[in-house]
Amino acid sequence: MLVSLIKKIGVKFNINDPRWGRGNEDDKPHQAQDGKKPGDGPPDLDQLWRDFNLRLNRLLGGKSGSGGGGTGNGGFRPNARGAGIGAGILVAVVAFLWLVSGFFTISEGQTGVVMTFGKFSHMTPAGFNWRWPYPIQSHEVVNVSQVRTMEVGYRTTVKNKQPKEALMLTDDENIIDIQFAVQYKLKDAADWVFRNRDQEEMIRQVAETSMREIVGKNKMDFVLYEGREKIAFDASQLMQQIVNRYKAGVSITNVTMQGVQPPEQVQASFDDAVKAGQDRERQKNEGQAYANDVIPKARGAASRLMQESEAYRARVTANAQGDASRFKQVLAEYQKAPAITRDRMYLETMQQIFSSTTKIMVDAKNGNSLIYLPLDKLMSQSGVTESSAARVPAAAGSGAAGISPAPDPLQALEAQRLKDLRSRESRDSRDREAR
Secondary structure (H helix, E strand, C coil): CHHHHHHHHCCCCCCCCCCCCCCCCCCCCCCCECCECCCCCCCCHHHHHHHHHHHHHHHCCCCCCCCCCCCCCCCCCCCHHHHHHHHHHHHHHHHHHHHHCCEEEECCCEEEEEEECCEEEEEECCEEEECCCCCCEEEEEEECCCCEEEEECEECEEEEECHHHHEEECCCCCEEEEEEEEEEEECCHHHHHHCCCCHHHHHHHHHHHHHHHHHCCCCHHHHHCCCHHHHHHHHHHHHHHHHHHHCCCEEEEEEEEEEEECCHHHHHHHHHHHHHHHHHHHHHHHHHHHHHHHHHHHHHHHHHHHHHHHHHHHHHHHHHHHHHHHHHHHHHHHHHCHHHHHHHHHHHHHHHHHHCCCCCCCCCCCCCCCCCCCHHHHHHHHHHHHHHHHHHHHHHHHHHCCCCCCCCHHHHHHHHHHHHHHHHHHHHHHHHHHC
16 A cells, blocks of 8 residues: 555655656756766755655645746745645554554464563464554463473483482482473463463472472382382372462473483492392292192191091991990890800801801811811912011001001901900800819
């Protein structure tokens, strides 16, 4: 618009124009100055201003005098009214350009903070916005969607350590080296801009202070091994509480532990201690595995022995009760007929004895002095007896490695009963012979 207006007026601001600053050749005669060619000297600002007023006056319908009493400008006399109108147009153009300079654009994910004479006024959303131009108002664009990262204890890489930030003291008075990163976003652009002077340094100090407090409440082994995630979570919660008290307009999104280790000066000794602890745990696990293998077996064997002993007790008790009941029955019969009962018992006993032995019948009445003995049967019987006797010591020798089989109580009781019967029978026989 301004350019078109200037073109209508006819003013040319090109310094390469040989007529620049000397007005229109149609209005005044061309005169050489001091023998110089046109365009050789610098432009005359007064003449330029007079030419501008002349053209503006013509554009607005003013009249230019052509009388003889001129002022060196071809008889032109400036019109005050035209000059005022021209100045007003210039002021309007400048004011328009000044107002247009108040337009600004905010991208998606950003917000604008508008300030009036340096004081917070309002916030603008994403899109095309307008504010009063400088120096009345100004604005600052803040990216609220960007996830920002603050590194504590290192810079760029973990190898580039910052000992003043990384070295921290645990609850058991041990020093550890911690590098971690804090990720955060802005939730209030106005608080972020106005509440703190150096926002980045504030976030760094809050992160370092929070981590030192959390680490100082825990043991060294917990921080180094199983407690990293809990340490990071507790530190992020404490950071959020502190920045909320500061009204910093920040939301802590994540805390990542980049490295946790002892100081480099004691790293070798610490590795030895860790290795010794691992050896201890391995041996402990091996012992526990052996105990888990042996103890169930021992408990099973003990339970089996208990069951066998209970069964043996029940069997012996039942046999004893049966023998006692049978003895009572025999006693009742013996009291009714002692002689008959005694003979019957003797015959039964001899029947049991002779049924399991080899018998040799000798006819002494025939007077045959030659007695035939079945040596083959006797030898085989003696061989069986010797083999049984040989197995008894072997079983006794192997009793140290295992549990010897328990003797049959019924056989033992029966043998004892037979022995008692023999002794009674022999006593009764002696008594009869004596009578």
